[in-house]
Amino acid sequence: MNTLFKHTHLHGEVGPSPFGRLMALLRPEKSDIWSVVLYSIGVGALTLAVPVAVQLLVNTVAFGSLLQPLIVLTALLFFGLTISAALRAMQTYVLEIIQRRIFVRVVSRLAHRLPRVRVDVFDRTHGPELVNRFFDVLTVQKVGAQLLLDGLAILLQGTIGMLVLAFYHPILLAFDVVLLILLLIIIFVMGRRAIATSIDESYAKYQVAGWLEEMARHPLAFKLGGGPQYALERADLLAREYLTNRSRHFSILFRQTVGALALQAVASTALLGIGGWLVIEGRMTLGQLVAAELIVTLVVASFAKLGKHLESFYDLMAAVEKLGQLLDLPAERQGGDARTRAKGPARLLVDSLTFAYEGSPPAIRDFTLRIEPGERVGIVGPNGSGKSTLVELLFAMRTPTGGRIELDGVDLRDLRLDELRRTVAIVQGFEMFEGTILDNVRLGRDEITHERIREALAAVDLLDEVLRMPDALNTVLTTGGAPLSSGQARRLQIARAIVGEPALLVIDESLEDIEVRPRRKVLETLLDRSAPWTLLVASHGDDVLARMDRVVRMTRADEESDADDNRNPVDGKERRSHA
Structure with missing residues (x-):
């Protein structure tokens, strides 16, 4: 024994x-x-x-x-x-x-x-x-x-x-x-x-x-x-x-x-x-x-x-x-700086970032990126170039093995995670939990009013579709998002992210699943210059990348990165649009 x-x-x-x-x-x-x-x-x-x-x-x-x-x-x-x-x-x-x-x-x-x-x-x-x-x-x-x-x-x-x-x-x-x-x-x-x-x-x-x-x-x-x-x-x-x-x-x-x-x-x-x-x-x-x-x-x-x-x-x-x-599952770090930042878009610095998964070669190597407050930046790259990994690093879900990430001049490792995640919002993967549409958008943030939720749904062209349902905002969703379609569920996830008015909003290849007409409305919302966030979008959609201020091309860790390249890959020319 x-x-x-x-x-x-x-x-x-x-x-x-x-x-x-x-x-x-x-x-x-x-x-x-x-x-x-x-x-x-x-x-x-x-x-x-x-x-x-x-x-x-x-x-x-x-x-x-x-x-x-x-x-x-x-x-x-x-x-x-x-x-x-x-x-x-x-x-x-x-x-x-x-x-x-x-x-x-x-x-x-x-x-x-x-x-x-x-x-x-x-x-x-x-x-x-x-x-x-x-x-x-x-x-x-x-x-x-x-x-x-x-x-x-x-x-x-x-x-x-x-x-x-x-x-x-x-x-x-x-x-x-x-x-x-x-x-x-x-x-x-x-x-x-x-x-x-x-x-x-x-x-x-x-x-x-x-x-x-x-x-x-x-x-x-x-x-x-x-x-x-x-x-x-x-x-x-x-x-x-x-x-x-x-x-x-x-x-x-x-x-x-x-x-x-x-x-x-x-x-x-x-x-x-x-x-x-x-x-x-x-x-x-x-x-x-x-x-x-x-x-x-x-x-x-x-x-x-x-x-x-x-x-x-x-x-x-x-x-x-x-x-x-x-x-006894290992938990994320505790503690850190609980400073409260002023409202408005954030400044992001990714300096010589390197990250490797356990037992694997680096997924990101010596990657550098600077984004000014209010800038709209696209990220493009082949599979395995580390786009999704970068998104998780920006949300402090993973810790860099080299280099640093700063938000408004403060290293993410020095910030309290709960404070960081009030400042940064990401849309990645497909995550709908069993509960009402209201619950899925509010996500326990009691300070978010019913009116703000309706505004966020309208901003992604989803409010009218929800109100046509028999139970409207009280419609119960399954884990897979039903009765919403996949495109509607993607828009709901974006509404969940923007309703908290983050200072940095990161979208990881979630726009391609949205139908063309509502995608235009979603892009108008994301690119609105009066919005309180800095925007970073990983996408392969030409229509999405064409509207970014600039596009950063990520390559595999064993290839030369083009992190500071401002050329838009749609037309091959340097581009700074003001959508």
Whole structure:
């Protein structure tokens, strides 16, 4: 069970062990967990009221006592069992509260961390598939509560029961010691690598789920010739890998279960033989023998459930490890200068910029660019020239490996990220989340009024189209943007960017998907000289580039860059237009 004490992150760093993560997750619930422990101690002690009452009853009947002690004994037993039931109910209630708190705390931590995760994490991992690990919080809730309720009760009942046995006779104390040693062998020796194999099984399960998601995410690709067969073959391969990992884990679990069942049979038989001999020798009473047998029955009956509880514990460790992958995702830098800049377009300086992805040659090498406030600049270049990477660097989603980027004379690395991202807005890729059109534009910026949202939609020629929908601004969009077309969704993203009146607006190849007529309106808005932003547009559209003040041509990092070239590539002449 060495995996209990060490763990390696998905992103390669050594992190806390699964058990350490579990303790950290439960630490805020320490006081309530102690309450559950105290309740369990009470339940465990009161559970032994039955064998003790049986002992007294046997002795009472054997010695022919009066009926009154029997009535008193029965009443006391009823009272004790009633208190035990009440404590059990209180345990259940407290555990329900703990489960709710764990769920809310994990949701809060992830909602805080995921928007701040370094973007390079998603270079290696598909984000939505990784977030599926969140569902392991349900395992932590249910299994954790089960182990605190049943597992703790079994542990305490067994401990108290063996202590009672030890008081009956020294031989039974030796019996307890042997029983404990055998139990430790079953748990630790026979369970070696159980947690590691449980984690491997869980990984394999998520790989299967990830592949099924890929099939649902790309329906067209898997409808092409050969697609359905490939999908089935890949799923079959992943399912076999899961079964292999499951078999390895179950083999450990099965030998532990067999060991526990064997221990149950041996312990019950041994105690009956030892107890009978002690009664014959006059060293124990008949009532003590019956009570001892009942106690051992309670103790060893828990051994029959040991395999199931161990499996639950291993599942809990695997679930905590998966949650750890999310909760420990590396976050963007914190801190920086929180200065508030004056309203108006920003000045941008990109000086000798170099950037390389991990394990790859530079995507951008020694790139320099100067943009004056209010200037409209286009960027053009072949695939792989680093245009999209430059956009992400301007938004501080990535950090340069060489050179610097300055906004109004301040290095981006010295600025607070939240302040920077109020100043700079980018439109890149396709990002629509499930929510209303209003929510998708406002994006939690409560200072943005309803009127400003309508103005932003009108500025991209989308307001009338939205108002014609039955629910207008309250129309709910899916993750893919439906019921909007792709062009409408692009315009909505631009409205989201301009409604905050950024000082620097960066558009990364998002205008080409917009129809010709609304694109003219969008360009008029973006190029309006009264707009409060400096504009940088990466595009291959001749009509877009022709209206820029100047165009910068980016080349691959292994070629000579033309960063300061002011020629417009549409006509090959130097151009400074004033659209």
